[in-house]
Amino acid sequence: MTRRPWARRISVTAVSVAALAATAAPAEAAATSTSSASAKVDYGTWQKDCQTVMDQALPYLKDRIAAARPGEKQALVLDIDNTTLETDFGFSYPQPANRPVLAAARYAQEHGVSLFFVTARPGVLYWPTEYNLEHDGYDVSGLRVRGLFDLFKDVAAYKTAQRAAIENDGYTIIANIGNSATDLSGGHAEKTFKLPDYDGQLS
Numbered sequence: 001m002t003r004r005p006w007a008r009r010i011s012v013t014a015v016s017v018a019a020l021a022a023t024a025a026p027a028e029a030a031a032t033s034t035s036s037a038s039a040k041v042d043y044g045t046w047q048k049d050c051q052t053v054m055d056q057a058l059p060y061l062k063d064r065i066a067a068a069r070p071g072e073k074q075a076l077v078l079d080i081d082n083t084t085l086e087t088d089f090g091f092s093y094p095q096p097a098n099r100p101v102l103a104a105a106r107y108a109q110e111h112g113v114s115l116f117f118v119t120a121r122p123g124v125l126y127w128p129t130e131y132n133l134e135h136d137g138y139d140v141s142g143l144r145v146r147g148l149f150d151l152f153k154d155v156a157a158y159k160t161a162q163r164a165a166i167e168n169d170g171y172t173i174i175a176n177i178g179n180s181a182t183d184l185s186g187g188h189a190e191k192t193f194k195l196p197d198y199d200g201q202l203s
Contacts (some may be wrong), residue, residue: 041198043089049196054100057193061104064174065111075171076108077163079178080119082202083195084138097136105138114141114171118162120155121145160186
C-alpha cells in the first residue's frame with residue numbers, strides 16, 4: 001500500500017474526527033455520540049450483528065465477482081461511520097476498521113473490485129479519512145465527501161447522486177453496504193446490505 005508523505009504529518013485526533021463527522025451529518029446522526037457509553041448497544045452485540053449481515057454479503061460477493069462479464073468494472077460502495085470504521089466504538093486515531101466489513105472488502109479488492117466510499121463527512125475530513133481507511137487495509141479507489149453546497153442537500157439524495165456518478169464512470173456497483181437507510185435508498189446498486197444502527201443509536 002502506497003503511503004503519502006502527508007500521512008505522517010496528520011495530527012487530527014480521534015475525538016475531533018469523530019465529532020466533526022457526527023455534527024456534519026445531522027440527518028444521519030441525530031442521536032449519535034462519539035462515546036460508546038451513550039450507545040445502548042454494546043460492542044460485542046454490534047460486532048455479532050455486523051458479522052451476521054456480512055455472512056450473507058460475502059457469499060453473494062464471491063458469486064457475483066466470479067460471474068463478472070468480460071470487461072466489466074465492478075465496484076463496491078461503502079459507507080464509513082459505523083460501517084467501515086468503528087466510529088462510535090473507536091477511541092483512537094486512526095479509528096479501527098469494522099472487522100466483518102473489512103474482511104469482505106479485502107476479498108473484493110483482492111479480486112479486482114474497486115472500493116468507493118460515500119460518506120456524509122464534510123470535505124475538510126477528506127485526507128484524514130482517506131489515510132484512516134488505507135491504514136486499516138482498505139484500498140481506496142474513490143472517496144466521496146460532501147462539499148460546501150452538499151451540506152445543505154438531503155443526505156440520501158446526495159449519496160444516490162454519488163453512486164450514479166460512479167456508474168457514469170463505467171463501473172457496475174455490485175453491492176452497496178451501509179448502516180442507515182440514507183446509505184442505501186435511491187438505487188444505483190445491484191444489491192444492498194444494511195448493518196444495524198439500532199433505530200438511530202449509531203450514525
